[in-house]
Amino acid sequence: MQHFEESIYRLIVETSTNLPGDVRQAIRKAREAEDRATRSGISLSTIAENIEMAECNVSPICQDTGMPTFVVHTPVGANQIVMKRQIREAVARATKDGKLRTNSVDSLTGANTGDNLGPGTPVIHFEQWEKDEIDVRLILKGGGCENKNIQYSLPTELEGLGKAGRDLDGIRKCILHAVYQAQGQGCSAGFIGVGIGGDRTTGYELAKQQLFRRVDDTNPIPELRELEEYIMENANKLGIGTMGFGGEVTLLGCKIGVMNRLPASFFVSVAYNCWAYRRQGVLLDAQTGAIKEWLYPQGSEQPMRDEAAASSSAGREAAAESERREVVLTTPLTEEQVRSLRVGDIVILNGEMHTGRDALHKYLMDHDSPVDLNGAVIYHCGPVMLKEGDSWKVKAAGPTTSIREEPYQGDIIKKFGIRAVIGKGGMGAKTLKALQEHGAVYLNAIGGAAQYYAECFKNVNGVDFLEFGIPEAMWHLQTEGFAAIVTMDAHGNSLHADVERSSFEKLEQFKEPVFK
Numbered sequence: 001m002q003h004f005e006e007s008i009y010r011l012i013v014e015t016s017t018n019l020p021g022d023v024r025q026a027i028r029k030a031r032e033a034e035d036r037a038t039r040s041g042i043s044l045s046t047i048a049e050n051i052e053m054a055e056c057n058v059s060p061i062c063q064d065t066g067m068p069t070f071v072v073h074t075p076v077g078a079n080q081i082v083m084k085r086q087i088r089e090a091v092a093r094a095t096k097d098g099k100l101r102t103n104s105v106d107s108l109t110g111a112n113t114g115d116n117l118g119p120g121t122p123v124i125h126f127e128q129w130e131k132d133e134i135d136v137r138l139i140l141k142g143g144g145c146e147n148k149n150i151q152y153s154l155p156t157e158l159e160g161l162g163k164a165g166r167d168l169d170g171i172r173k174c175i176l177h178a179v180y181q182a183q184g185q186g187c188s189a190g191f192i193g194v195g196i197g198g199d200r201t202t203g204y205e206l207a208k209q210q211l212f213r214r215v216d217d218t219n220p221i222p223e224l225r226e227l228e229e230y231i232m233e234n235a236n237k238l239g240i241g242t243m244g245f246g247g248e249v250t251l252l253g254c255k256i257g258v259m260n261r262l263p264a265s266f267f268v269s270v271a272y273n274c275w276a277y278r279r280q281g282v283l284l285d286a287q288t289g290a291i292k293e294w295l296y297p298q299g300s301e302q303p304m305r306d307e308a309a310a311s312s313s314a315g316r317e318a319a320a321e322s323e324r325r326e327v328v329l330t331t332p333l334t335e336e337q338v339r340s341l342r343v344g345d346i347v348i349l350n351g352e353m354h355t356g357r358d359a360l361h362k363y364l365m366d367h368d369s370p371v372d373l374n375g376a377v378i379y380h381c382g383p384v385m386l387k388e389g390d391s392w393k394v395k396a397a398g399p400t401t402s403i404r405e406e407p408y409q410g411d412i413i414k415k416f417g418i419r420a421v422i423g424k425g426g427m428g429a430k431t432l433k434a435l436q437e438h439g440a441v442y443l444n445a446i447g448g449a450a451q452y453y454a455e456c457f458k459n460v461n462g463v464d465f466l467e468f469g470i471p472e473a474m475w476h477l478q479t480e481g482f483a484a485i486v487t488m489d490a491h492g493n494s495l496h497a498d499v500e501r502s503s504f505e506k507l508e509q510f511k512e513p514v515f516k
Contacts, residue, residue, distance in 0.1 A: 001082075001083075001284075001286075001287070001288060001289030002288060002289065003285075003288050003289040003290040003291075004083065004086050004134075004284065004288075004289025005086040005087075005089055005090050005289075006090075006289075007136075007282060007284055007289055007290060007291045008086060008087050008090035008136065009090040009093055009094060010282075010291065011136060011138055011280060011281075011282050011291075012068070012090060012091065012094040012099060012100065012138065013058065013094060013097075013099045014280050014294075014298070015138045015139075015140055015278050015279065015280040016060045016061065016065050016094070016099045016100060016140055016278060017054050017055060017057075017058050017059055017060060017061060017099065018054070018055045018061075018280075018298065018299040018300070019051050019054070019055075019061055019276065019277070019278065019299050020277075020279070020280060020296040020297055020298065020299060021296070021297030021298060021299055021301040021302040022214050022215040022216055022296060022297055023191075023215060023252075023277045024051065024299060024302035024304060025215070025216070025302055026191075026215050026252040026253055027044065027047065027048065027051070027189075027252065027275060027304075028048075028302070028304070030044055030189055030242075030249040030252060031044045031045065031048065033248050033249050034241075034242070034247055034248050034249055035247075035248075038241075038245070038246075038247060039241075039242075039243075039245035039246070039247070039344075039485060040241040040242035040243070040245045040246065040247030040248070040249070041247070043242040043243050043245060043446050044189075044242050044249075046446045046449050046452055047242075047275060047446065047448065047449060048304040049304075049449075049452060050446075050448065050449040050450065050451050050452040051299070051304055052303070052304050053451035053452060053455075054450070054451045055299055055300070057451055058099075059098070059099075059384075059395050059396055059450075059451055059454070060098075060099065060100070060101065060384055060395065060396040060450055060451075061276050061278060061396075061448065061450060061451070062142055062274070062276040062278075062396065062398055062447075062448040062449075062450045063101055063381070063382060063383050063384045063395075063396035063397055063398050063450040063471075064101065064103070064142035064143055064144060064382065064398075064400065065099075065100045065101045065103060065140050065142070065278075065384070066103065066139075066140040066141045066142040066143065066146070066278070067103065067121065067122070067123060067140075067141060067143075067146070068091055068100065068116065068121070068122035068123065068138060068140060069122065069123040069125075069138065069139050069140075069141065069208070070087060070122060070123065070124045070125065070136060070137070070138050071125045071127070071136075071137045071138075071209075071212065072087075072124065072125065072126050072127070072134065072135070072136050072137075073127050073128070073129045073131070073134065073135040073136075074126060074127070074128055074129070074134055074286075075128070075129070075130075075131060075132050075133070075134070075286050076128055076130070078128075078134065078286065080126045083126075084124055084126075087122065087124055088117055088122065091115075091116050091117065091122050092115040092116065092117055094116075095114075095115050095116045096115070098384055098385075098386040098395045098396075100116055100140075101382065101383075101384045101396070101470070101471060102114050102115070102116060102469060102470050102471065103116055103121070103143075103471070104116045104117060104118040104121040105118075105469065106118065110359065110468070110469075110472075111469070112468070112469025112470070112471070112472070114469070114470075132286050133283050133284065133285070133286055133292065134283070134284040134285075134286050134289070135281065135282075135283055135284075135295070136281060136282050136284060137212055137279065137280070137281035137295065138279065138280060138281065139208070139211055139212065139278065139279040140278040140279070141208075141211075141271075141273055141278075142187075142274060142276070142448075143400075143401075144185065144186060144187055144274065144400060144401040144424070144425070144447065145182075145186040145187060145190060145272050145273050145274040146272075147185070147186075147401065147404075148181070148182040148185060148186035148272040149204070149207075149269075149270060149271050149272055150177075150178050150181060150269075150270050150272075151200065151203065151204065151267055151268070151269045151270070152164065152174040152177075152178075152267065152268040152269075152270075153265070153266065153267055154166045154170050154171075154174070154266040154267075154268060155170065155266075156174075158173055158174070158177045159177075159504075160177070160180070160504050160507040160508045160511075161173040161176065161177055161507065161508070161510060161511055162511050164177075166266045167515070168223060168227065168515040169513045169514060169515045169516075170268075171194075171196055171227070171268050172227060172230065172231070172510075172514060172515060173510070174268040174270070175192070175194055175227075175231050175235075175254070175256075175268070175270065176231070176234065176235060176238075176507065176510055177507070178192065178194075178270035178272065179192065179231075179235045179238065179240070179250060179251055180238055180240070180503055180504070180507050182240075182272050183240055183244045183425065183426075183496070183499070183500055183503070184240065184241075184242075184243045184244015184245065184424065184425045184426065184444075184447075184496065184499070185244070185401050185403055185424070185425035185426075186272045186273075186274055186401075186425075187243070187274030187275055187276065187424065187425075187447035187448050188240055188241065188242060188243065188244060188250055188251075188274075188275070189241070189242050189249045189250055189251060189252045189275055190250075190251065190252060190272055190273055190274050190275060190277075191211065191215070191251070191252050191253035191254070191255075191272075191273045191274075191275075191277050192231075192251065192253070192254050192255070192270055192271065192272055192273070193207045193208055193209065193210030193211040193213075193255050193256075193257075193270070193271040193273070194207055194210060194254070194255065194256040194257070194268065194269070194270050194271075195207035195208075195209075195210065195256075195257055195258075195259070195267075195268075195269040195270075195271075196256065196257065196258040196259070196267075196268055197258055197259040197260055197261035197266070197267065198259045198260075198261060198267060198269075199261070199262070199265060199267070200267060200269075202259065203259075203267040203268075203269035204269045204271065206257050206258075206259055206269065207257070207269040207270055207271035208271045209257060210255035210256065210257050210271070211255065211271060211273055211277070211279060212279060212281075213255045214296065215252070215253045215277075217255075219255070219256065221258065223515075224256045224257075224258065226515075227256055227515070228254045228255065228256055230514065231251070231254040232251060232253075232254050234510065235250055235251040235254070236248060236249055236250050236251055237506060237509075238250055238503045238506050238507060239499070239502055239503055239506055240499060240503050241499070242275075243424065243425075243444060243446060243447060244425060244426065244496060244499055244500075245444075245485070245487075245495065245499070246495075246498075246499050246502070252275065252277075253277075274447065274448055275448060276448040279296070280294065280295070280296055281294070281295030281296060282294055282295060283295060325342075325344075325345045325346070326345070326346045326347075326348065327340075327341065327345055327346070327347050327348070328347075328348045328350070329347060329348070329349055329350070330349075330350045330351045331349065331350070331351030331352055331353060331375065331376065331377050331479075332351070332374065332375025332376055332419070333375050333376075333377065333419035333420060334375060334419070335419065335439035337419075338419045338420065338439050338440055338441050338490055339439050339490045339491075341441050341486050341489055341490070342486065342489050342491070342493070343486055343487060343488070343489050343493045343494070343495050344485070344486065344495070345485070345486040346483060346484075346485055346486075347420075347441075347443055347483070347484055347485070347486060348481055348482065348483050349377060349420075349443075349479055349481075349482040349483075349484070350479060350480050350481065350482075351377075351478070351479060352376075352461060352476055352477065352478055352479065353376070353377040353378070353379050353422070353476075353477055353479050353482070354371065354373070354376060354377070354378055354379065354474055354475070354476055354477070355378075355379045355380075355381045355382070355383065355397075355473070355474060355475040355477065356378045356379070356380065356474055357380060357381070357382050357400060357404075357405075357471065357472050358404055358405070358472065359465070359468040359469075359472035360465060360468070360472065360473075360474050361405050361408040361409070361412060362408065363465070364408070364412050364415070364416070365408055365411060365412070369416055370464040370465075370474070371464070371474075371476065373416035373417060373418050374416065374417035375417060375418075375419050376416070376417075376418050376419065376420075377418070377419065377420040377421075377422060378412075378418055378420070378421050378422070379399070379422045379423075379445075379477075380399055380400045380401075380402045380405060380421065380422060380423030380424075381397055381398065381399055381400055381422075381423075381475075382400055382470075382471025382472060383395070383396060383397040383454075383470070383471070383475060384396040384397070384450070384470075385460075385470050385475070391460065392460040392463065392475075393460070394454045394457040394460065394475075394477065395454060396450035396451060396454055397450055397453045397454045397457060397477075398424075398445065398446070398447060398448050398449050398450035398452075398453055399422060399423045399424040399444075399445040399446075399447055399453075400423060400424065401423065401424055401425045401447075402421070402423030402424060402425055402426065402427050402442070403425055403426070403427060403428065405423075405427070406427055406428045406430060406431055407430075409421060409427060409430070409431045409434065410430045410431050410433065410434030411434075413431075413434045413435070413438050413440050414434060414437075414438050417438075418440060419439065419440050419441070420440060420441050420442075420443055421440065421441075421442050421443070422442075422443045422444075422445050422482075422484055423442070423443075423444070423445065424444055424445060424446070424447035425444075425447070425496070426442065426444065426487055426488060426494065426495070426496030426497075427442055427488065427496075431488070432488055432492065432494050432497075433492075435488055435489065435490050436490055436491065436492045439490050440490060441486050441488065441489050441490055442486070442487055442488035442489075443484035443485065443486060443487070444484060444485050444486075444487040444495075445482075445484045453482065456479055456480055456481050456482040457477045457478065457479060458478050458479070458480050459477070459478035460475060460476070460477060460478075461476040461477065461478055462475075462476045463475050463476065464476075
């Protein structure tokens with residue numbers, strides 16, 4: 001199979017950079033349902049623009065290219081050892097070319113392998129079948145949405161919904177709760193795969209397998225088809241909206257599968273996937289390994305650029321005419337500038353900002369910063385970076401989920417005089433208190449919009465802690481026109497807390513039984 005490795009490489013590039021047509025169609029429908037002047041409406045327009053930019057640039061849609069997970073069906077007698085080696089070689093090549101972020105980290109030392117290869121990475125599942133062709137499917141599921149996966153053991157008591165028993169109605173409650181608990185931290189609006197039954201391991205596998213179904217397919221099991229339709233109708237009544245900003249569209253797809261279980265166990269497993277639903281597949285010639293067919297509609301079949309540009313412009317104009325303000329600031333920021341901001345303001349940032357994720361926050365708790373952070377902006381981001389000669393180029397740079405830094409953020413704001421933190425999904429009470437006490441704000445960028453934000457970085461001024469690995473290093477980036485929304489201000493206000501409280505009240509309306 002002289003073409004097998006090249007075909008896998010093409011599959012990886014297509015999956016990372018070009019959102020499938022069925023996913024694009026779901027996002028188009030969401031935009032039609034959302035008021036273009038709202039925060040969610042503007043976010044969906046930015047998402048649509050980012051999708052087109054990624055395809056045009058052949059660069060990652062989202063900087064978190066996730067855990068590459070392959071499912072390979074092979075004819076009897078195929079050499080899976082050789083195929084596995086070539087898949088790994090294609091993954092390493094795609095990483096070197098900046099189509100995948102360096103995401104494989106030693107769990108004990110924290111060391112990044114730099115090529116996405118290591119024990120357990122990438123994930124490759126082989127299955128034999130009686131056909132003469134090779135079917136290879138790939139999903140790139142980022143860490144932000146992976147962290148919002150959840151598993152329930154029935155019977156159980158669910159906040160807002162009461163008792164969930166071992167029946168269809170208990171399953172219904174679990175799925176609604178899974179959507180509620182994700183809020184904006186999973187880059188909503190999102191998709192969910194649900195696995196009913198199995199054990200703890202196979203239940204999660206079944207849930208992720210559902211994400212390989214087409215968005216527009218129909219469940220062959222009548223009870224599950226009815227449940228999928230119910231969830232799609234009612235999950236959007238929670239009002240969580242895109243990025244957790246509040247809105248009409250919270251869920252873009254729901255697929256449910258079922259398997260047998262032990263009498264003593266009843267698991268409901270939910271795999272949450274962000275709007276950047278990157279999965280694709282190819283049918284290969286078993287003799288040559290050449291691509292015969294793409295298994296999902298390719299993104300070019302659903303162009304979004306013209307519509308995105310027009311809608312984005314109109315949305316920004318409508319927003320400007322509303323009560324929300326657009327404020328242009330240059331770093332370093334002053335306390336007076338920051339305290340003048342309110343939740344809902346759109347901030348356009350120029351000047352230098354610094355990336356910082358888990359490793360850096362842990363380090364800064366006990367050490368000094370290599371650069372002056374007084375008045376600075378910290379960006380929760382693990383970018384895709386490529387070295388070109390002696391300089392670095394930002395290839396993808398959207399925000400990561402901020403709540404992971406909650407144990408550190410308030411202390412670091414106080415210690416270094418940081419004035420703004422950028423991320424996605426919001427932060428908790430400890431950080432909110434620190435913002436109020438020390439004069440800082442939290443800015444929510446659009447999760448997954450890695451190409452949209454990469455264009456805002458005009459120069460890489462330097463980097464520290466490269467030994468942490470490219471995603472965890474502290475990058476010093478010269479910024480121009482970086483737009484984000486104030487969602488936590490220096491006056492004790494939090495949009496995230498408001499939306500969570502409101503969605504919980506709406507969740508409570510689904511307590512009563514629906515399925516008998």
